[in-house]
Amino acid sequence: MQTPIAVTIPEAVRLSGISRTAIYEALxxxxxxxxxxxxxxxxxxxxxxxxxxxxxxxxxxRG
Known part of the structure; x- marks a missing residue:
């Protein structure tokens, strides 16, 4: 599978594991x-x- 050039917000959430809200806050x-x-x-x-x-x-x- 080829790496995409860009991803949508829902794809960014799925790929990163970061919440939709956190993505929008970072934006x-x-x-x-x-x-x-x-x-x-x-x-x-x-x-x-x-x-x-x-x-x-x-x-x-923890050490």
Whole structure:
């Protein structure tokens, strides 16, 4: 399967595991940018990956 160039909001939610609200909040903050194609909002696949890797890493408090 080829990697998509861009994904819709529902696809971004499914692929990332982040809630729809969190995606829209990231868009509002400018953490992710999107483009409009008619009524569809598209997020660049690479941009979504970059956003996810910019999130803090989970670190267990246990040693």
């Amino acid at each position: 509002a903050r400018g953490d992710i940018s999107a483009r409009k194609a008619g009524r569809r909002t598209l997020i660049g696949y690479d941009e979504l990956q970059t956003f996810l890797t910019s999130l803090p890493q989970y670190r267990s408090g």
